[in-house]
Amino acid sequence: MQDHQIVELYWQRDEAAIRETETKYGEYLLHIARNILFDHEDSRESVNDTYLKAWNSMPPYRPDVLRAFLGKITRQLSIDRYRTRTRDKRGGSEYALSLSELEECVSGGDVTGRVVDQFLLAGAIESWLRKQRPDTRQIFLERYYYGDSVAEITARHPFTPSKVKSILHRARLSLREALKQEGFDL
Amino acid sequence: MTAQYLSESLNLLSDDLLYETDRARLAPAKKKHSIRNWSALAACLCILAVGAAVVTPHFSPTVPGPNTDNPIISPGEVVPDTPGTTAPEVEVTLRINTLNGVGVADMDLKIKHYDKLPYDVWQMVLAEFHDNTDIPYEDFTTRFPEGWQKTNFYSHMIRGYKDGVRSEEYDTLHDYVFTLENGDGGSATVAICPFETPLRDCFFVSENPKESTINGTPLVIHGDSGLYMTSFFHEGLYYDIELSGISKSELEEFLVALIVTE
Numbered sequence: 001m002q003d004h005q006i007v008e009l010y011w012q013r014d015e016a017a018i019r020e021t022e023t024k025y026g027e028y029l030l031h032i033a034r035n036i037l038f039d040h041e042d043s044r045e046s047v048n049d050t051y052l053k054a055w056n057s058m059p060p061y062r063p064d065v066l067r068a069f070l071g072k073i074t075r076q077l078s079i080d081r082y083r084t085r086t087r088d089k090r091g092g093s094e095y096a097l098s099l100s101e102l103e104e105c106v107s108g109g110d111v112t113g114r115v116v117d118q119f120l121l122a123g124a125i126e127s128w129l130r131k132q133r134p135d136t137r138q139i140f141l142e143r144y145y146y147g148d149s150v151a152e153i154t155a156r157h158p159f160t161p162s163k164v165k166s167i168l169h170r171a172r173l174s175l176r177e178a179l180k181q182e183g184f185d186l
Numbered sequence: 187m188t189a190q191y192l193s194e195s196l197n198l199l200s201d202d203l204l205y206e207t208d209r210a211r212l213a214p215a216k217k218k219h220s221i222r223n224w225s226a227l228a229a230c231l232c233i234l235a236v237g238a239a240v241v242t243p244h245f246s247p248t249v250p251g252p253n254t255d256n257p258i259i260s261p262g263e264v265v266p267d268t269p270g271t272t273a274p275e276v277e278v279t280l281r282i283n284t285l286n287g288v289g290v291a292d293m294d295l296k297i298k299h300y301d302k303l304p305y306d307v308w309q310m311v312l313a314e315f316h317d318n319t320d321i322p323y324e325d326f327t328t329r330f331p332e333g334w335q336k337t338n339f340y341s342h343m344i345r346g347y348k349d350g351v352r353s354e355e356y357d358t359l360h361d362y363v364f365t366l367e368n369g370d371g372g373s374a375t376v377a378i379c380p381f382e383t384p385l386r387d388c389f390f391v392s393e394n395p396k397e398s399t400i401n402g403t404p405l406v407i408h409g410d411s412g413l414y415m416t417s418f419f420h421e422g423l424y425y426d427i428e429l430s431g432i433s434k435s436e437l438e439e440f441l442v443a444l445i446v447t448e
Contacts, residue, residue: 060300060301101189126203129199134206144193148211
């Protein structure tokens with residue numbers, strides 16, 4: 001079923017919307033959740049919560065890219081669940097590893113996390129991303145948005161694992177520089 | 187700034203960026219160490235970059251106009267007290283006041299719609315809703331009773347003041363407004379405002395209107411014959427609600443669902 005047809009089911013409050021979403025995107029969403037949570041049960045719950053959130057969002061929302069819309073919900077729910085887990089349960093996920101890599105970009109100092117500031121930060125990151133080569137941009141997002149492992153990324157690109165790690169390392173340094181120039185307090 | 191904060195901000199990136207990466211993730215794996223294959227990949231990526239989806243909203247909701255179809259209810263006797271019909275643990279006393287007249291008021295406002303926004307801007311709207319009302323959007327919308335579906339969500343924007351000078355722009359949010367339908371001919375408009383009664387283009391004239399209560403929350407209800415209007419203050423929000431095509435018991439059910447949240 002096409003995305004716009006699935007969205008229409010949500011708007012008509014037809015519960016087939018959930019079934020169609022699960023059929024088309026269930027595995028994709030589970031992959032995102034598992035990359036962050038590393039635990040199958042927790043990941044399943046995040047995906048189920050995604051369906052509920054999607055149901056409550058449409059209407060009035062009508063996403064143009066349903067896949068990205070659902071993926072963002074799952075990612076945020078999974079990160080929220082990850083944050084509430086104990087330190088012992090966090091380890092092992094690719095997300096935990098990717099976070100430790102991203103620490104190169106920041107100082108680690110506490111931040112009050114105002115929503116508007118986060119939007120400004122996202123805008124700056126997006127601006128930086130759009131200036132990167134396509135493969136750098138995609139590898140960066142595969143690693144730090146989707147939480148894919150270096151092995152998974154390597155399998156999709158014509159690079160060796162060392163090359164992928166090198167691309168990620170240079171990207172992190174470049175992002176850090178770009179954010180500093182934008183005036184962000186890292 | 188922490189790595190976690192940085193990572194979470196990636197959730198606010200534009201959909202077209204993620205779409206491009208998604209397409210690449212779904213493509214078959216590429217062979218390695220071959221200049222010809224690397225060139226082919228670069229060509230594919232260029233095509234993907236050029237063909238990345240551009241967000242084109244296509245939904246055009248009906249723009250809600252000012253409320254001009256309130257009938258003037260003929261003066262009559264005040265409807266006697268109606269004991270609540272909800273579960274015993276909820277104390278409800280409904281007193282429906284018949285209108286003696288309706289006055290028209292001029293509203294200087296603009297309507298701001300939220301249905302054509304990219305996902306990241308929509309998240310900003312939800313965050314602002316939470317900041318303004320102290321209730322998460324999802325928590326608030328789950329209060330609507332079962333059977334009622336949201337059909338629209340928008341804001342009333344007014345011209346605010348800065349340093350005593352009125353702005354030229356309609357840049358100050360006054361009310362959030364939800365419209366709902368129950369699929370049975372019933373419709374509702376729920377307006378909320380954190381600092382004063384939501385704006386309304388008509389006001390009701392009735393002498394000494396009787397007060398209703400729902401679990402201690404006082405409210406004044408006007409109406410008859412399936413059309414009801416009420417306004418009240420509850421848990422930090424001013425409400426203005428209009429319902430039509432419903433029975434008195436459906437009115438009670440609707441109001442109880444909004445007020446009794448535990």
